[in-house]
Amino acid sequence: MSGGTAVVSFTQLGPIGFVEINNPPVNTINRAVRIELSEALVRAKGDANVKVLLIATAGPVFMAGADITGFAGSASGPTLQALEMAIETGSMPIVVAIQGLALGGGLELAMSSRASTVRSRVGARSGSRHRVSESPIHPVCPIAPSLTIASPTSNWMKGQSC
Numbered sequence: 838m839s840g841g842t843a844v845v846s847f848t849q850l851g852p853i854g855f856v857e858i859n860n861p862p863v864n865t866i867n868r869a870v871r872i873e874l875s876e877a878l879v880r881a882k883g884d885a886n887v888k889v890l891l892i893a894t895a896g897p898v899f900m901a902g903a904d905i906t907g908f909a910g911s912a913s914g915p916t917l918q919a920l921e922m923a924i925e926t927g928s929m930p931i932v933v934a935i936q937g938l939a940l941g942g943g944l945e946l947a948m949s950s951r952a953s954t955v956r957s958r959v960g961a962r963s964g965s966r967h968r969v970s971e972s973p974i975h976p977v978c979p980i981a982p983s984l985t986i987a988s989p990t991s992n993w994m995k996g997q998s999c
Contacts, residue, residue: 843873844858844859844860844869844870844873845857845858845859845869845870845873845874845876845877846859846877847877847880847881849884849886849887852886852887852888852889853887853888853889853890853891854880854881854884854887854889854890854891855890855891855893856874856877856878856881856890856891856892856893857892857893857894857895858870858874858892858893858894858895858900859894859895859896860904861895861896862896862898863896863898863900863901863938864894864895864896864898864899864900864901864943865900865901865902865903865904865905866900866902866903866904866917866942866943866946867903867904867906867907868907868913868914870904871914871915871916871917871920872914872915874892874915874920875914875915875919875920875923878890878920878923878924878927881929882927882928882929887929888929888930889929889930889931889932890927890929890930890931890932891931891932891933891934892924892931892932892933892934892950893933893934893936894936896937897936897937898936898937898938899935899936899937899938899939899943899947900939900940900942900943900944900946900947901938901940901941901943902940902941902942902943902944903917903941903942917942917945917946920946920949921945921946921949922949924946924949924950925949925950930951930952931950931951932950932951932952933946933947933950933952935947
């Protein structure tokens with residue numbers, strides 16, 4: 838995607854586009870994640886065969902917010918707010934599968950989607966525009982109640998139904 842080791846992958850499974858973020862250990866949102874997620878969103882939106890997009894992460898934490906080690910580095914690439922807007926205004930349904938913790942910017946990103954799936958613990962900073970404080974999110978699947986998620990790359994999702 839943007840060069841180096843990819844931290845975001847895009848796979849198409851029939852009419853479902855699957856975006857997986859894999860930035861261990863806690864899937865922090867750094868410059869590479871922002872750039873590659875933006876590229877994956879553009880790719881999915883540009884493919885007429887993709888009818889719904891599922892965004893998930895590898896590992897035990899959904900996203901733990903911004904990568905503070907990058908605060909002194911380059912601010913180039915899309916902002917988190919630009920990614921949120923791209924998810925909110927997408928013409929196709931975008932579903933975010935949250936597992937583990939969703940904190941700060943990770944929670945904000947998830948809340949930009951039309952639906953979130955899987956039980957999780959979430960927390961937002963006090964200045965967050967979403968104003969949510971450590972609350973469980975319960976499974977929601979308004980798109981297809983019998984949809985079975987079977988990803989070739991994410992073991993936690995294999996055979997999960999919503």
